[in-house]
Amino acid sequence: MESHMDRRGFAMPAAIGALVIMAALVSAGFYMARQELRIGVASNFANMAVNVAQAGANEVMANWNGYQLGNVALWGDTTITDTTDVGIWSVNITNTNNVIYYLNATGEITRGDAWGGATRNIGIVTRLIYADINPPAALTTRGAVSVKGTAEIIGTDEEPAAWAGYCGGTADMAGVMTNDTSLVTTTAGGTIGGDPVKEQDSTIVDETFTQFGDLDWDQLTALAQLEGKNVTSLGTNINSTQPALNGGGACDETVMTNWGDTLPSAPCGSYFPLIYHGGPTLRIQSGGIGQGILLVDGDLDLRGGFQFHGIIIVQGTFETQGAGERIVGAVMASNATLDPMAYAGGSEIQYSSCAVRRSILNNASLSRARPLDRRSWIDLSSVLN
Amino acid sequence: MIMSRNQRGFTLVELTVVVLLGALVLGAVLQVLISNQRTYTAQSAAVQGQQSSRMAVEVMLNDLRELSPADGDILSMTSSSLHVRLMRRFGIACDVDIDPSGSSTIRVLDNPGDNFAAADTVFVFAENRPATGSDDVWLRARVADVDSTVTCLGRPALDLEMDTTGGVFASDSVYVGAPIRGYETYRYSQAYWFTTATPYLVRQDNGTGTPWPIAGPLRPGGQGLRFIYRDALGNVTSTPTDVRQIEVRIRTGNRVMSSTGEMVSDSLDAWIHTRN
Numbered sequence: 001m002e003s004h005m006d007r008r009g010f011a012m013p014a015a016i017g018a019l020v021i022m023a024a025l026v027s028a029g030f031y032m033a034r035q036e037l038r039i040g041v042a043s044n045f046a047n048m049a050v051n052v053a054q055a056g057a058n059e060v061m062a063n064w065n066g067y068q069l070g071n072v073a074l075w076g077d078t079t080i081t082d083t084t085d086v087g088i089w090s091v092n093i094t095n096t097n098n099v100i101y102y103l104n105a106t107g108e109i110t111r112g113d114a115w116g117g118a119t120r121n122i123g124i125v126t127r128l129i130y131a132d133i134n135p136p137a138a139l140t141t142r143g144a145v146s147v148k149g150t151a152e153i154i155g156t157d158e159e160p161a162a163w164a165g166y167c168g169g170t171a172d173m174a175g176v177m178t179n180d181t182s183l184v185t186t187t188a189g190g191t192i193g194g195d196p197v198k199e200q201d202s203t204i205v206d207e208t209f210t211q212f213g214d215l216d217w218d219q220l221t222a223l224a225q226l227e228g229k230n231v232t233s234l235g236t237n238i239n240s241t242q243p244a245l246n247g248g249g250a251c252d253e254t255v256m257t258n259w260g261d262t263l264p265s266a267p268c269g270s271y272f273p274l275i276y277h278g279g280p281t282l283r284i285q286s287g288g289i290g291q292g293i294l295l296v297d298g299d300l301d302l303r304g305g306f307q308f309h310g311i312i313i314v315q316g317t318f319e320t321q322g323a324g325e326r327i328v329g330a331v332m333a334s335n336a337t338l339d340p341m342a343y344a345g346g347s348e349i350q351y352s353s354c355a356v357r358r359s360i361l362n363n364a365s366l367s368r369a370r371p372l373d374r375r376s377w378i379d380l381s382s383v384l385n
Numbered sequence: 386m387i388m389s390r391n392q393r394g395f396t397l398v399e400l401t402v403v404v405l406l407g408a409l410v411l412g413a414v415l416q417v418l419i420s421n422q423r424t425y426t427a428q429s430a431a432v433q434g435q436q437s438s439r440m441a442v443e444v445m446l447n448d449l450r451e452l453s454p455a456d457g458d459i460l461s462m463t464s465s466s467l468h469v470r471l472m473r474r475f476g477i478a479c480d481v482d483i484d485p486s487g488s489s490t491i492r493v494l495d496n497p498g499d500n501f502a503a504a505d506t507v508f509v510f511a512e513n514r515p516a517t518g519s520d521d522v523w524l525r526a527r528v529a530d531v532d533s534t535v536t537c538l539g540r541p542a543l544d545l546e547m548d549t550t551g552g553v554f555a556s557d558s559v560y561v562g563a564p565i566r567g568y569e570t571y572r573y574s575q576a577y578w579f580t581t582a583t584p585y586l587v588r589q590d591n592g593t594g595t596p597w598p599i600a601g602p603l604r605p606g607g608q609g610l611r612f613i614y615r616d617a618l619g620n621v622t623s624t625p626t627d628v629r630q631i632e633v634r635i636r637t638g639n640r641v642m643s644s645t646g647e648m649v650s651d652s653l654d655a656w657i658h659t660r661n
Contacts, residue, residue: 011410018414025421029428036432043439047446075479075538096477097562099515123475125510125564132516168561213516375508375523375566377660378475379451 038115045109045118048086050379052107053122056082056089060103061126064369069093069101070362071270073165086111098167098361101126101369104380123378130360130367131220132213133293133311135330137177138194138351141318142204143338144183145176147190151320151343152350155194159354160309160328162263167354173330174199175351190343194351209313209334215366217315221295223365224276231256232278241288241306243268259290262309272310272362279316287324293359293366300333302347309352310359320347329355426641427649434637434651441586441600441610441635442655445573449631453661456508456523458568459625460592466574467612467631468592474501474567478509479537481563485555488546493565495533495541501567503530507545508566511557523566526553575603575610583640584609604638604650611636631657 060080072078077094087109094102103124109116138155139145147153157170175194176184184198192198210217224230231238234256243266244255251268252258259275261268272292279298284306291309294300299316305324311332312318318333318341325347335341343349361367371377395403448471452458461468476493483489491509493501501507505528513520532544545565547554572592578585578601585601586609603609613632616622632654639649 010407014410014414018417021418022421025425029425032429032432036435039436039439043443094477097512097560099512100510100562100564102477102564127512127518127521129518130516134516370518372510372564373518373521374456375453375472375510375564375661377451378472378566379447380475381447 041112041115042118045112045116046120049107049109049118049120050122052084052087052089052109053105053120054107055084056080056091056107057103057105057122057124059089060091060093060105061124061369061371064364064367066272066362066364066367068270069095069369070098070272070358070367071166071264074098074168076165083110087116098357099128101128121380123380125372125376125378126369127372128361128367129370131215133313133356133360134212135173135311135332135351135356136201137174137199137330138349139175139318139331139333140177140204140208141331141333141335141341142179143335144185144340145178146185146187146340146342147192148187148342149344150189150191150346152191152193152348153343154191154349155197155351157354158328158350158352160262160352163354163358166264167357169353171353173351173353177201177204179204206334206336209315209332217295220274220293220313221276221278221297224274224295227274227365228254229256229259229273229275230278231275234277236281237283237285238277239284239286239288241284241290243271243289257288259288259294259308260292262289262291262307270362272359274363274365281316285322291355291359292363302327303345309355311356317341319343320349321345322347326350328352329359430639430641430649431651434639434649435653437600437602437637438635438651438653442633442653444588444599445633446655446657448571449633449657450660452628452659454628454659455626456661457626458661459628460570462612462614462623462625462628464611464613465607466572468570468572470568470570472566473569474505474507474565476501476543476565476567478559478561478563478565479542481559481561483554483559485549485552487549489549489554491545491547491559491563491565492535492537492542493545494537495543501528501531501543501545501565503528505567508568509547509554509559510563510565511554511559512563513558515560522557524553524557524559573599573610575607583638586610586635600635600637602638602640604636604648609636609638610634629659631659633657 072095079092081090090106092104106121109118138153153175155173155175157172172195175192175197177199181198181200241257241259243261244252244258246252251271260271263269274293276295281299282296283301285304287305289307294312296314300314300318302320302325303322307326310329314333317335317339321344323346327349329352458470478491479494480492508523511522511524527548528545529548530546535542535544570591572589575584576587576596578598583602585598587596587598589596611634614628615630616627617629635653637651641649
């Protein structure tokens with residue numbers, strides 16, 4: 001028999017060698033293709049992360065919550081986070097001057113398992129668009145004004161003690177601004193203060209009390225009704241408005257007599273409602289507290305220690321009596337019929353630009369954040385370090 | 386003794402057959418290897434082309450989407466080059482001391498990216514009346530000097546001493562909280578880089594500096610890079626301030642030839658919508 005061992009050729013080693021070389025080439029090609037795929041996926045995810053960050057910023061702006069975000073102290077910040085189908089966004093909101101808010105939005109891709117995790121960071125500079133209600137004095141009105149008893153109308157700007165850090169700067173205003181200061185009188189211990197004490201402005205007309213920038217009275221009252229704070233149904237007398245909490249301890253904004261809490265740290269401390277009473281007369285008595293903007297389509301009579309931070313706009317007359325009423329902010333009373341108005345007892349109207357500003361900026365209906373018209377969008381990944 | 390039958394050699398016929406068969410097998414293997422090598426090289430060139438085009442689009446996407454054409458960020462534009470202002474610095478004023486007729490200083494928090502330097506030209510946001518956005522304006526000013534030894538809100542800060550020549554702050558109000566942007570100018574175009582025979586997408590600082598390659602090689606003959614500018618309605622426009630979309634067409638080209646004898650190339654089109 002012949003030995004087959006000695007007849008072996010080189011075809012098999014050559015074939016194996018060729019296969020190895022081809023396998024190496026295929027592997028290299030596969031590796032390159034995979035690398036290419038990874039680069040493509042990474043590029044896709046990176047762009048997706050920008051879009052997720054943008055979605056977060058858009059979401060925050062679209063659902064701007066003046067109650068919560070207006071309560072962020074100057075240079076303070078807060079962060080809102082949510083998830084989408086493809087990732088997580090986180091938007092840090094910094095209050096830089098109560099009008100300009102800086103949004104730092106981060107988008108992170110969670111899809112793609114081990115290939116996920118792309119993160120991108122964008123910035124958006126926003127400004128609040130808000131109702132231009134700008135009371136020029138502690139009390140702006142028309143007709144005869146009599147301040148008596150120990151009542152005070154003070155135009156010197158005051159920041160409520162518990163609100164330190166929420167506003168910045170003060171600007172004193174007139175105590176009383178009317179169309180005829182000769183009709184403004186003080187008797188007994190009644191006091192008017194401010195810079196100046198009284199100021200006459202012949203341009204005060206009906207529109208002064210009904211037109212606020214782009215918003216008019218009808219629009220303001222409609223917004224109040226949309227907020228669910230048309231309190232006309234409570235009748236002429238409203239007693240002891242107080243903050244109300246729901247079962248979970250949160251502020252219950254559905255309660256008609258809940259007009260917020262002047263203590264910022266309280267559950268209703270960031271609630272600045274727009275309140276409307278259709279008249280013809282509203283009498284608030286028996287104590288009570290509140291904040292925001294109170295609109296009265298008729299006459300307003302305060303008595304019995306009512307405390308309010310914000311703006312009161314009255315289309316009829318405005319009077320006070322009894323002890324302890326304190327309005328911190330400003331009052332505008334149209335008094336188109338020029339009826340004599342009296343401020344008596346121990347009541348006080350104290351001008352506060354801080355209370356005026358917060359009552360507008362912290363209201364969800366009256367303020368909205370929008371990107372600056374120009375140069376609002378910042379690609380933070382391209383900012384030089 | 387070993388049997389002589391087992392020691393006999395190959396016959397000439399056997400050798401000839403083996404050599405022929407071996408040559409055939411080797412030839413086939415070599416052909417496969419050469420083919421594979423060509424395919425591999427072409428594939429590598431194709432991958433490089435894809436990466437280059439993607440890189441080019443990625444860079445320009447990141448840079449150009451922050452443009453504010455309405456504010457003059459497009460300095461000049463043609464179908465083959467684009468000269469733009471790119472925002473590179475960002476800060477927020479935490480203290481403002483503006484004297485329209487004298488020295489003015491804006492203090493910005495020293496966040497990452499606030500590396501403003503003397504002689505920078507910056508845009509400062511003037512809010513004017515806070516209750517309305519209709520009078521907002523970005524003021525273009527020059528930083529005369531920078532003091533980095535100051536603090537603000539307990540954090541490191543920079544004092545930007547502004548050059549008020551020309552009364553740049555004379556009629557507008559800048560408040561604390563105002564954003565400030567610093568920028569660089571760049572020109573994108575297709576150019577040959579040093580002595581290489583193939584063109585690249587290049588970027589030139591200040592529009593005239595040394596062209597630095599970003600991606601390539603591109604197709605020669607001016608076919609590698611094309612810009613098309615469109616307005617908000619998508620119509621082609623030649624007015625820089627009307628531009629809202631920039632269509633970037635990248636055509637890569639490699640001297641490697643494909644199996645069909647053509648230049649290995651790839652293409653990528655991207656539509657960049659400006660955000661500002």
